[in-house]
Amino acid sequence: MSEPTQKYRDKELVDALIKKIKQLTEQIGEKARIMHVCGTHEHDLVKAGLRSLLPKEIDLIAGPGCPVCVSSAQDVDEVLWIADNHNVIIATFGDMMRVPGSKESLYQAQGRGVDIRVVYGVSDAIKLAEQTPDRDVLFFSVGFETTSCVTAAEVIRTTLPNFSIYSSHKLVPPAMELLLQRDDLEFQGFLAPGHVSTIIGAKPYDFIPEKYDFPVAVAGFEPVDILVGIYALLKQFNENTSRVDNMYKRYVRYEGNVAALKALEEAYVVSDARWRGLGVWPDTGHEIDDKYSHIDAKKKYELPELEVTDLHSGCICDEILVGKSKPHKCKLFNKACRPDHPIGACMVSHEGTCNVAATYEEIVWED
Ligand code: SF4
Structure with missing residues (x-):
């Protein structure tokens, strides 16, 4: 492990932060529910055992932050319809293979002979199209701003006639706003995703304290990063204030990655998006701009x-994706639905809330 990474996993530092968090929690004197919007946060904090180290008054809840989990069945169905009706090769990420469609997953469709290839990213899909000029190749692209900006670069420059992209891209800040507008959800602060924020910056979260008087902390993924993010939120709760604390400054700039943002703006238009089990959420997606309709x-x-x-x-999954319920409350959890046999989308990816809970036998506090 590299020296810099080790620093953010240092046991003494973790112990010191837990101690400070406990002191602050006692001062606050009431339960604090914090929502993260990031599958990597859920995976990494559970893997590091952080929930079991934190005081029971802190409830870390997982929001709709796993791009595989939020992909709708309709997107899977449409991609398969194209493959079946136009003899197209589908290229996509490995995690997408077992995401359930209405009748079958891509993996099941592959079993009946549909030509589906697992790729690491859009550039592999383009190479595949170059190697198969007599067949159309469709790249099934899912992800938040972190992934969609890589695809954006290819939307702008690729002119291969036998290559196309199916966009299932989603946006984090507008989804956070919709979560804030729901009156059936109760939480007091957002832990914002570090990797998405390296692209978009801390600036797009400013509306959350300004318009909703609601605390935000941007956090990275090592145990110290996550705890520092939680500590920053607790400080805001204790001071009865709200702002955006960027606790991942070693990677996240206020303005974000200007080149990546430019590519996103050039390649896409903001659109409504389908979220698994949650219906259509207005202005939370990115469709390919008309000027790249080819x-x-x-x-x-x-x-x-x-x-x-x-x-x-x-x-x-609809309740789990908005932090209204937890995996162990599902009757199918770790019975009919398991990581080796997922029934819902939240059990597919290693960053899905149900998959994480099943894999690490997570301790889940009763409400
Ligand atoms: S355990 Fe499986 S079926 Fe239950 S909510 Fe999670 S993904 Fe859906």
Whole structure:
């Protein structure tokens, strides 16, 4: 492990931060519910055992931050419809293979002969298109701003006639705003995702304290990073104030990555987006801009209306994705639905809330 990484896993530092967090929690004297919007936060904090070290008054809840989990069944169904009806090769990330569609996942479709290839990213999909000039290749692109900016660069420069992109991209800050507007959710602060913030910066969260008087802390992923983020939020609670604390300054600048933001703005337009089990959320997606319609699979192939089932019977991913429920409350958890046999999207990716809970047998505090 490199010296800099080790520094952020230092046991003494972790112990000291836990002690400070306990003191502050006692001063606050009431339960603090903190929502993170990031699958990597859920995975890394559980892997490090942080929930079990924190005082029981702190409830860390997982929001809709895993891009695989939030991908809708309709997106899977449409990509498969294109493959079936246009003899197209589908290229996508490995995590997407087992995400349930209404009737089947990509993995199941592969079993009946649909040509689906797992790639590391958009550039591999483009190479595949170059190697197969007599077949169309569709890259099924999912992700938040961190991933979609890489795809954006290829939207802008790729002109291969046999290559297209199906965009299932989503945006973090507007989704956070919709969570704040729901009156059925109760939490007091947001832990904002470090990797998305390296792209978009800390600036796009400013509206949260300004408009909603609500605390935000941007945090990285090592144990010390996460604890420092929690500590910053607790300080805001204790001071009865709200602001955006950037606790990941070694990577996150206020203005973000200017070149990546420019690519996002050039390649995409803000659109409504389908979130698994949650319906259409306005202005939370990125579709390919009309000036690059030659590469947009949704325009290249005329899609029919499909009958869609987003949640399979018994799955409560819709509640888990907004922090309203927890994996162990689902009757299927670790029984019919397991990491080796996922029924819902939250059990597929190693960053999915149900997958993390099943993999690490997470301690989940009763409400
Ligand atoms: S355990 Fe499985 S079925 Fe239940 S909510 Fe999680 S993903 Fe859905």
